[in-house]
Structures are given as C-alpha cells and as structure tokens.
Amino acid sequence: MSVILVIEDEEKYRRVIGLHLSSSGFQVKAVATAEEGLKNAADVDLVLTDLKLPGMDGLAFLEQLRAQNMNTPVIVMSAFGTVEIAVDAMKKGAVDFLPKPFSLDHLTVVVEKALEVRKLRDENRELREALNQRYQFENIIGRSAAMQEIFGTVTRIAPTRATVLLCGESGVGKDVIARAIHHHSPRKDKPFVKINCTAIPENLMESELFGYEKGAFTGANTSKAGKFETANAGTVFLDEIGDVPGSIQVKLLRILQDREFERLGSNRTLHTDVRIIAATNVDLRAALEQGTFREDLYYRLNVVPLNIPPLRERKEDIPYLVEHFARKFGGVLSEAAIDRLVAYHWPGNVRELENVVERSILLAPGPRVEAEDVRIDTGQRARPAAAADNFLPEGITLDQYEQSLIREALKRADGNKSQAARLLGLTRNALRYRLAQMGIE
Ligand SMILES: Nc1ncnc2c1ncn2[C@@H]1O[C@H](COP(=O)(O)OP(=O)(O)O)[C@@H](O)[C@H]1O
Ligand SMILES: [Mg+2]
Incomplete structure (x- = not known):
C-alpha cells in the first residue's frame, strides 16, 4: 500500500484530504507543519504539501527534503495567486501542483499519476543500471x-x-x-x-x-x-x-x-x-x-x-552517456531534459555532450536539470523551441508574443497539451495555467 504524507495547516482541508485518500486505499500520515512533515518523511511514497504554512513553507520543505537526499515525489497545493510560486516549486523538483480549490476526483488523478511516474522511473533506473553493465566497456x-x-x-x-x-x-x-x-x-x-x-x-x-x-x-x-x-x-x-x-x-x-x-x-x-x-x-x-x-x-x-x-548517427547511445556523465558530475536530469539532448545534432560529439551535461548540472537552479536548464553550446539557457529562430517582432507586447508562441506550440502539437508544454519547456500545469489566463478553455 502506498504511503502518502499530507502537510496542510488548515484542519478542515487536512481532514477531508486524509479521509478521501484513505478511502481510496492509501495509507495517510497527516501533519500540520513542514517541520513535522520532515520528521515523518522517511519511507513515504509521496508527499502532498501546502505551499503556505506557518513556519517553514512548502518550498523550504522541498529543499530540505532534497538536501537530505530524499527524492520522494512532492505535489504542492496552492491557493490562487501563488501559482507562480508553485511553478517555481516544480522547477525545484516538485512533480506536480494542485491549484486550490480542487475537486477530490482531481486530487485522486494527480496522486495516482505521480505514483505511477515514480514507479516507472524506479523501474527505468533499475533497467538502465542493468543495461549499463552490458553496454559498457571499461568506462566507454x-x-x-x-x-x-x-x-x-x-x-x-x-x-x-x-x-x-x-x-x-x-x-x-x-x-x-x-x-x-x-x-x-x-x-x-x-x-x-x-x-x-x-x-x-x-x-x-x-x-x-x-x-x-x-x-x-x-x-x-x-x-x-x-x-x-x-x-x-x-x-x-x-x-x-x-x-x-x-x-x-x-x-x-x-x-x-x-x-x-x-x-x-x-x-x-x-x-x-x-x-x-x-x-x-x-x-x-x-x-x-x-x-x-x-x-x-x-x-x-x-x-x-x-x-x-559521429554521435548524431548513434543517438541511442545518448541517454546512456547522459546517465554516465550525470553520475560522474553528481546530478540528475529529467526525462524531458534528456529528450532535448537526444534531439540535438552534436557537432562536437561525446566531448561536447559531456561538457553540456556538466555545465547544465552546475548551473541548474533546482536539484534536477529540467529541459529549460539544458545549456547547449554557448552556455545560454535554452529558449523555447518555437522561439528558437525568431526575434521579438516589432509592435507586439511580450504577453501577445507569449500567447502566439503558445498557440503555435499547440498547433504543432495537434492540440496535445502535454506535447505543447514540452515544446515550450513548460510543465503541463504551467501551460494549463497560462491557457486559463489567456481565456482558452
Ligand atoms: N563512448 C564513450 N563513453 C564515455 N565517455 C566517452 C565516450 N566517448 C568519448 N567519451 C568522452 O568524451 C571525451 C572526448 O573523447 P576522446 O576520446 O578524447 O575523443 P577524440 O579522441 O575522438 O577526440 C572524453 O572526455 C571521453 O572520456
Ligand atoms: Mg583525441
């Protein structure tokens, strides 16, 4: 049975969430502060934390957790107005966020998805480690x-x-x-x-x-x-x-x-x-x-x-090389970040890939290198794919430009929001939030 730690200072919320999750078959530990949360974080499969808390807030909690080397997935809940902070939390390694108020059904979906992702990721890592033994000759x-x-x-x-x-x-x-x-x-x-x-x-x-x-x-x-x-x-x-x-x-x-x-x-x-x-x-x-x-x-x-x-003719090596270099430089890359590295054509081959992985790990703001933290070539942060070759056209505001980029990404992704988000270097929720602001859906 998966164990979920809920950190929520408002008693009513804490009770309702706790009840709902236990009746959905999860084991729940519910606490009111991040400090208590940290004490209870061991052997937990998932953490659901409020962002605004008395004392240590959800963001600081997340950082503490990662500093203690716990990579438990964390979902942050936040009231309207703090969504930008929630996006920041995701850059710092939260897996998802739930804008308040949310329906209990939505809660279940988000929780199950996070647990599923964790399971796949664990399996993936085990598989990759097993494969690495076979696909490695000395350190090659x-x-x-x-x-x-x-x-x-x-x-x-x-x-x-x-x-x-x-x-x-x-x-x-x-x-x-x-x-x-x-x-x-x-x-x-x-x-x-x-x-x-x-x-x-x-x-x-x-x-x-x-x-x-x-x-x-x-x-x-x-x-x-x-x-x-x-x-x-x-x-x-x-x-x-x-x-x-x-x-x-x-x-x-x-x-x-x-x-x-x-x-x-x-x-x-x-x-x-x-x-x-x-x-x-x-x-x-x-x-x-x-x-x-x-x-x-x-x-x-x-x-x-x-x-x-050349590396561009054996792209299937790239995820394994990235894993190898990430271990060497003590970092972790998200799947989306690895996807970006696989897509690049690597004129400087493995040497360039090694440098990019090292630089990205050094300069990433959060504990994990996200797609937008990948620093190919000049050490500049990557711009969203759709904007890569364009300059800001004249007579257009930044907001309008952002909106046109989002529309363009949605078009390219055939309306698929996850894919559009990936093109833009955003999480799906961050894109959903921007769409809501634009009045789309
Ligand atoms: N297959 C590989 N696995 C791991 N590291 C590699 C691999 N190929 C190259 N490297 C690393 O990439 C860098 C460049 O490799 P190097 O052997 O000097 O390339 P070349 O001599 O062809 O220019 C080195 O740091 C090396 O350790
Ligand atoms: Mg050489």
Missing part, C-alpha cells in the same frame, strides 16, 4: 550496434600486437578507445605514450619521436631518448596521423615494418618493441589521392581499422 558507453561491434573487435584484438587505425570526428572517443586497447593488452603495465602529431612543429618532430645524440644540433648538450624508445614494450598512440610530414612518414614506415630507427645524429640502429595505434579525424584516403600521405604507410597502419561514427 555504447549501446548502439556500431559501438557494440567496436567493443567486440577491441576485445579480440587488444591482446595482440596488431596495429590499429582509429577513424572518426573529433570528440567521438578515439583517445578512450586507444587507452582501452592498451589496458586490455599484455602491455598494460608498460608505457602508453601519446604523440599528438599536430602539436609538434615539424623541425622538432624527428628528435621528439626518435631522440638525438649529444651534438646532433646546436643546443643538444646531452643525448636524449625519443618517444619510440621510452615506449619500448608498451604502446605508442599517434594522434592526428594525417598531419605527419612526409619526411617523418618514411621513418614511421620503417618502425612499422622493422621496429627500427636511429637517433638524430647517430647511425647506430636501435630496436623498439612497440604496439602502434594511430588516429585520424580526416579521411586518409583523400590524402592518399592528393599524394600527401604515403600509400605504403597507410596500408601498414590500416591493419585493424575501427571507424567510430
């Missing part, structure tokens, strides 16, 4: 077929010394996959050396990669080992391989073929036992055609090609 999340296939390939080839070529846009996860391959190989306790080929100026690249002997050039006062030497027995990750100049390409080819090289200023041939993983965000085949990338090197690198699709 992927439930899409493409990612599942990549996990399979990584598992198979990681223990070998096979050269891997990772292709994909910036932010798709090339780095994390390269590291995962290393960690699943017998080389895992040996060095993983990343070389960012764009970051090193061409004239320094040879000495960085292969080392130099004392006196090899002015300023070379001592000898120094290069990256391929220090990575011996481990893995070298060549990032942005497409940017490697031709003179170095020849030397890489020799490493790949014979694992041999010479330090700059020396003609003693050295041997290194490295596994090579390369990554590129440009199509190397285009570079082959233009003659800027050696064909023989390309084939040596392309032993195990792994193409990581």
Whole structure:
C-alpha cells in the first residue's frame, strides 16, 4: 500500500484530504507543519504539501527534503495567486501542483499519476543500471550496434600486437578507445605514450619521436631518448596521423615494418618493441589521392581499422552517456531534459555532450536539470523551441508574443497539451495555467 504524507495547516482541508485518500486505499500520515512533515518523511511514497504554512513553507520543505537526499515525489497545493510560486516549486523538483480549490476526483488523478511516474522511473533506473553493465566497456558507453561491434573487435584484438587505425570526428572517443586497447593488452603495465602529431612543429618532430645524440644540433648538450624508445614494450598512440610530414612518414614506415630507427645524429640502429595505434579525424584516403600521405604507410597502419561514427548517427547511445556523465558530475536530469539532448545534432560529439551535461548540472537552479536548464553550446539557457529562430517582432507586447508562441506550440502539437508544454519547456500545469489566463478553455 502506498504511503502518502499530507502537510496542510488548515484542519478542515487536512481532514477531508486524509479521509478521501484513505478511502481510496492509501495509507495517510497527516501533519500540520513542514517541520513535522520532515520528521515523518522517511519511507513515504509521496508527499502532498501546502505551499503556505506557518513556519517553514512548502518550498523550504522541498529543499530540505532534497538536501537530505530524499527524492520522494512532492505535489504542492496552492491557493490562487501563488501559482507562480508553485511553478517555481516544480522547477525545484516538485512533480506536480494542485491549484486550490480542487475537486477530490482531481486530487485522486494527480496522486495516482505521480505514483505511477515514480514507479516507472524506479523501474527505468533499475533497467538502465542493468543495461549499463552490458553496454559498457571499461568506462566507454555504447549501446548502439556500431559501438557494440567496436567493443567486440577491441576485445579480440587488444591482446595482440596488431596495429590499429582509429577513424572518426573529433570528440567521438578515439583517445578512450586507444587507452582501452592498451589496458586490455599484455602491455598494460608498460608505457602508453601519446604523440599528438599536430602539436609538434615539424623541425622538432624527428628528435621528439626518435631522440638525438649529444651534438646532433646546436643546443643538444646531452643525448636524449625519443618517444619510440621510452615506449619500448608498451604502446605508442599517434594522434592526428594525417598531419605527419612526409619526411617523418618514411621513418614511421620503417618502425612499422622493422621496429627500427636511429637517433638524430647517430647511425647506430636501435630496436623498439612497440604496439602502434594511430588516429585520424580526416579521411586518409583523400590524402592518399592528393599524394600527401604515403600509400605504403597507410596500408601498414590500416591493419585493424575501427571507424567510430559521429554521435548524431548513434543517438541511442545518448541517454546512456547522459546517465554516465550525470553520475560522474553528481546530478540528475529529467526525462524531458534528456529528450532535448537526444534531439540535438552534436557537432562536437561525446566531448561536447559531456561538457553540456556538466555545465547544465552546475548551473541548474533546482536539484534536477529540467529541459529549460539544458545549456547547449554557448552556455545560454535554452529558449523555447518555437522561439528558437525568431526575434521579438516589432509592435507586439511580450504577453501577445507569449500567447502566439503558445498557440503555435499547440498547433504543432495537434492540440496535445502535454506535447505543447514540452515544446515550450513548460510543465503541463504551467501551460494549463497560462491557457486559463489567456481565456482558452
Ligand atoms: N563512448 C564513450 N563513453 C564515455 N565517455 C566517452 C565516450 N566517448 C568519448 N567519451 C568522452 O568524451 C571525451 C572526448 O573523447 P576522446 O576520446 O578524447 O575523443 P577524440 O579522441 O575522438 O577526440 C572524453 O572526455 C571521453 O572520456
Ligand atoms: Mg583525441
């Protein structure tokens, strides 16, 4: 039996609500103040609280509850005139509000809906946690077929010394996959050396990669080992391989073929036992055609090609990634907020998604990130979908503009209020309230 905590200072209301709910089959705890409510909040399935209370008010109660890590759904009741505060309460994590006076039938509907949502959400979380185990490889999340296939390939080839070529846009996860391959190989306790080929100026690249002997050039006062030497027995990750100049390409080819090289200023041939993983965000085949990338090197690198699709082509991964990042940054996102993230096209891929989730959690005013708290791109709060590309037209008041947006959203949603509310970034009740103010229904 679901337990409902009712916080209402007016005795008559408290009695009527209590009686109605118990006769509807709920177990009721009814108290007159928020302070008492807090004492009784443990093991409660739902809280129904008045907004205006003597002492601590309903809003403060809600905040206290969340501060004590209780995510019990809360419905706020409020008399006319405090509806805007009730909307605020919903932003702070209340699930619904009941404008007073309300009918007992309406009360039942709202209570049952809130309990249903809670049940679904709990089931959802359990399901998602179970799924996460399967759709996770180390800390890499992927439930899409493409990612599942990549996990399979990584598992198979990681223990070998096979050269891997990772292709994909910036932010798709090339780095994390390269590291995962290393960690699943017998080389895992040996060095993983990343070389960012764009970051090193061409004239320094040879000495960085292969080392130099004392006196090899002015300023070379001592000898120094290069990256391929220090990575011996481990893995070298060549990032942005497409940017490697031709003179170095020849030397890489020799490493790949014979694992041999010479330090700059020396003609003693050295041997290194490295596994090579390369990554590129440009199509190397285009570079082959233009003659800027050696064909023989390309084939040596392309032993195990792994193409990581952009995030917009595997949107089914987004809810799982969001769950993962939300846990990482200690926040929670509403279903509507997740829907917004799924709808976006993510030019910056997973890196951008991670940043947006972090920023949204940091800046959300309430305990949960709601759809309107999602901060994509510039750090600006999202505007309602219908307004996204419009400026305020001239000769129109803000009220009129709001009304036209609401009408537009209703039209787009075919009159479905829940859907229209979602388009506008409002809760259904907030929309209902605005419609009443406009004199619609
Ligand atoms: N599938 C994934 N699961 C979890 N985090 C990911 C995933 N893909 C990328 N990331 C995260 O996104 C960010 C960018 O990934 P990264 O590997 O650096 O991308 P790339 O090297 O392709 O530019 C990193 O913080 C990484 O941890
Ligand atoms: Mg990278």
